Amino acid sequence: MAFAGPVLLKRIPADPAQRKLYRWADYNATGGYEGLKKAQSMPPEDVIKLVIESGLRGRGGAGFPCGTKWTFLPKDVHPRYLAVNFDESEPGTFKDRYLIDHDPHVLLEGIAIAAYANRISTSYIYIRGEYHRQARVLEEAIAEAYAHGVFGGKHPGTDIIHNCYVHRGAGAYICGEETGLLESLEGKRGWPRIKPPFPAVAGAFAKPTIINNVETLSCLPAIALHGAAWFKSMGTPSSAGPKLFGVSGHVHRPGVFENELGIKMSVLIEKYAGGVKGGKYKAAIPGGVSMGILGTDQYDAALDFDIGKKYNVLGLGTAGVIVMNDQTDLVRALRNIVRFFAHESCGQCTPCREGTAWMHKILNRIVAGLGKPRDFDLLMEVAFSMGAMPGTTICGLADGANWAVRTFLQKFPEEFKARLKPQQVGGVNITPVAVAV
Amino acid sequence: MAWIVEDRLKPYSPTRSEPYLSPAIRRQVEEKYFPRYPNKRAALLPLFHIIMHEYGYIAPQAIDEAAEFLGLARAQVQDAVSFYEEFRLQPGGTCVINVCRSISCELLGYHAVLEKIRQTFGIDPGETTADHKITVLEVECLGACEQAPCALVNEELHGCLQPEEFVRRLQELSR
Ligand SMILES: Cc1cc2nc3c(=O)[nH]c(=O)nc-3n(C[C@H](O)[C@H](O)[C@H](O)COP(=O)(O)O)c2cc1C
Ligand code: SF4
Ligand code: FES
Numbered sequence: 001m002a003f004a005g006p007v008l009l010k011r012i013p014a015d016p017a018q019r020k021l022y023r024w025a026d027y028n029a030t031g032g033y034e035g036l037k038k039a040q041s042m043p044p045e046d047v048i049k050l051v052i053e054s055g056l057r058g059r060g061g062a063g064f065p066c067g068t069k070w071t072f073l074p075k076d077v078h079p080r081y082l083a084v085n086f087d088e089s090e091p092g093t094f095k096d097r098y099l100i101d102h103d104p105h106v107l108l109e110g111i112a113i114a115a116y117a118n119r120i121s122t123s124y125i126y127i128r129g130e131y132h133r134q135a136r137v138l139e140e141a142i143a144e145a146y147a148h149g150v151f152g153g154k155h156p157g158t159d160i161i162h163n164c165y166v167h168r169g170a171g172a173y174i175c176g177e178e179t180g181l182l183e184s185l186e187g188k189r190g191w192p193r194i195k196p197p198f199p200a201v202a203g204a205f206a207k208p209t210i211i212n213n214v215e216t217l218s219c220l221p222a223i224a225l226h227g228a229a230w231f232k233s234m235g236t237p238s239s240a241g242p243k244l245f246g247v248s249g250h251v252h253r254p255g256v257f258e259n260e261l262g263i264k265m266s267v268l269i270e271k272y273a274g275g276v277k278g279g280k281y282k283a284a285i286p287g288g289v290s291m292g293i294l295g296t297d298q299y300d301a302a303l304d305f306d307i308g309k310k311y312n313v314l315g316l317g318t319a320g321v322i323v324m325n326d327q328t329d330l331v332r333a334l335r336n337i338v339r340f341f342a343h344e345s346c347g348q349c350t351p352c353r354e355g356t357a358w359m360h361k362i363l364n365r366i367v368a369g370l371g372k373p374r375d376f377d378l379l380m381e382v383a384f385s386m387g388a389m390p391g392t393t394i395c396g397l398a399d400g401a402n403w404a405v406r407t408f409l410q411k412f413p414e415e416f417k418a419r420l421k422p423q424q425v426g427g428v429n430i431t432p433v434a435v436a437v
Numbered sequence: 438m439a440w441i442v443e444d445r446l447k448p449y450s451p452t453r454s455e456p457y458l459s460p461a462i463r464r465q466v467e468e469k470y471f472p473r474y475p476n477k478r479a480a481l482l483p484l485f486h487i488i489m490h491e492y493g494y495i496a497p498q499a500i501d502e503a504a505e506f507l508g509l510a511r512a513q514v515q516d517a518v519s520f521y522e523e524f525r526l527q528p529g530g531t532c533v534i535n536v537c538r539s540i541s542c543e544l545l546g547y548h549a550v551l552e553k554i555r556q557t558f559g560i561d562p563g564e565t566t567a568d569h570k571i572t573v574l575e576v577e578c579l580g581a582c583e584q585a586p587c588a589l590v591n592e593e594l595h596g597c598l599q600p601e602e603f604v605r606r607l608q609e610l611s612r
Binding site: 088089090091092093094097098122128129130131132133163165167168169170171172173184185186187188189190205246247248249250254255256285289320322324328332333336337340343344 | 473474475476478479480481482483485486507516517520521522523524535538539540541543544545576577578579580581582583584585589592593594
């Protein structure tokens with residue numbers, strides 16, 4: 001493991017006063033588009049091989065090996081699309097925004113490399129609607145890239161013209177799920193699709209489509225330039241490379257920081273984020289609220305793609321760490337998270353639509369002091385019954401809700417149980433259902 | 438997304454003689470957006486972003502016009518538009534404030550921001566002041582958690598909110 005210095009954030013200094021937006025000229029003057037030149041000097045198949053060798057895994061949440069995903073495209077079927085996932089709506093996640101705020105061309109160079117390697121006709125950057133400024137920044141950067149021939153021309157040695165556009169979402173978390181994103185791109189409601197067919201075979205407009213996260217693609221210029229061995233020299237054997245970590249919540253200096261995968265959460269919080277604010281460390285969410293929670297004894301958890309197995313959470317997710325101090329009411333925190341899922345569930349699958357709504361109701365009554373002893377098991381039962389992993393739903397949103405609830409209950413049972421008592425009226429046990437919030 | 442229930446007791450808004458999809462809007466979509474996609478339907482989101490930007494909300498008549506323009510059934514357009522929370526079907530105030538209520542912002546006091554807005558302007562989330570200047574809404578994570586608590590005022594992000602200072606700023610903005 002060796003992290004010599006920032007890779008993705010190399011143009012974004014830690015001191016806020018020195019940060020600026022890198023436009024075409026600044027980007028080029030600092031080694032920009034060198035990776036693309038290098039990649040275009042290789043046959044496209046070799047670029048794919050290089051990305052596989054580098055061990056680059058998806059930074060959007062699932063951690064799927066990037067180069068391997070590309071090989072799922074059926075041979076010689078065109079046009080092919082690339083959908084860039086810049087929906088970034090998972091609470092606690094803001095790393096992609098931070099990168100694009102200052103260095104939009106690193107993403108565009110990554111897109112150009114992926115498009116060259118995979119013979120893509122059109123790349124759509126799907127950006128969440130609330131990112132008004134970032135959409136403008138990208139539009140301007142794309143115009144510069146067109147003016148300099150990065151987009152709008154043929155891939156060397158083919159007749160395939162490559163275009164790149166911004167497509168704005170409009171306020172729906174579920175459009176970050178890859179097939180929800182595709183539906184939204186096609187002008188429909190963002191309802192995730194039943195798979196198969198997988199997007200690589202029939203994605204956007206029923207054509208072969210690759211979906212990658214902003215940070216994943218932004219790693220490509222450096223990989224093309226410095227090679228797979230260099231990339232793998234950072235991180236751990238299963239989790240190669242540098243990584244952006246967002247830290248928010250109860251810390252002195254919240255923000256986006258870069259280090260290699262496998263860094264200890266305690267180091268991230270203390271060395272980079274200025275330490276825990278307002279009390280001692282109690283719990284943290286490792287990578288967006290879908291991942292569940294790390295307990296008080298898991299402060300030193302290594303943040304890499306193996307975190308799920310080692311620490312009983314769903315995974316690394318988006319690496320958006322949310323820190324909670326010992327003053328935090330975890331019952332309220334969980335209610336907030338479950339409310340998020342209940343609000344954002346697209347409603348197609350009964351276990352997800354009903355499960356999230358009922359868990360929210362139960363947590364509302366616990367917060368209101370009307371929780372019953374059985375509510376603990378009831379929450380657990382509902383949580384375990386929903387998700388694509390038990391196989392009852394179309395997409396992973398329900399898994400996120402499931403993992404959030406089960407890990408809060410498993411790691412902090414006393415905090416919940418202390419709030420539960422038999423609810424009686426005139427000596428008869430009752431179940432309070434409707435609770436005004 | 439949220440389940441949006443149409444209030445059928447309210448009368449269908451009166452038809453405007455002037456179209457919402459002005460010739461300029463149509464031209465912009467035809468020239469800029471249609472070439473980007475293999476079909477017209479995919480220009481639906483860009484089109485409604487333009488309508489939102491121009492009018493601040495989406496009138497039923499605009500949905501009719503868009504359906505005709507994109508070659509879709511009205512139901513197809515209504516189905517898509519009503520799914521997205523940013524596409525508001527009711528007019529709001531001059532300043533639309535979207536206060537983030539997700540976890541990092543709750544940990545750092547978004548309640549105090551809402552409470553201050555309630556005290557100052559007398560409105561709860563979902564409401565608009567009588568003078569149509571300010572609408573306050575609650576939204577989920579704005580992707581700016583390092584600036585929690587934060588809010589989007591029209592198209593601009595305001596971060597690290599101090600309730601007192603924020604309402605002063607809102608008073609200026611809505612003047
Ligand atoms: C409910 C849900 C929301 C998601 N939101 C995002 C998102 O906002 N951004 C993102 O990059 N990936 C998101 N994902 C993951 C994508 O489905 C997909 O795995 C990812 O974009 C693939 O890119 P990668 O392999 O480069 O990570 C989400 C997944 C689910 C199930
Ligand atoms: S799991 Fe939930 S969000 Fe995903 S498709 Fe089903 S209902 Fe929609
Ligand atoms: S939780 Fe408020 S911006 Fe993310």
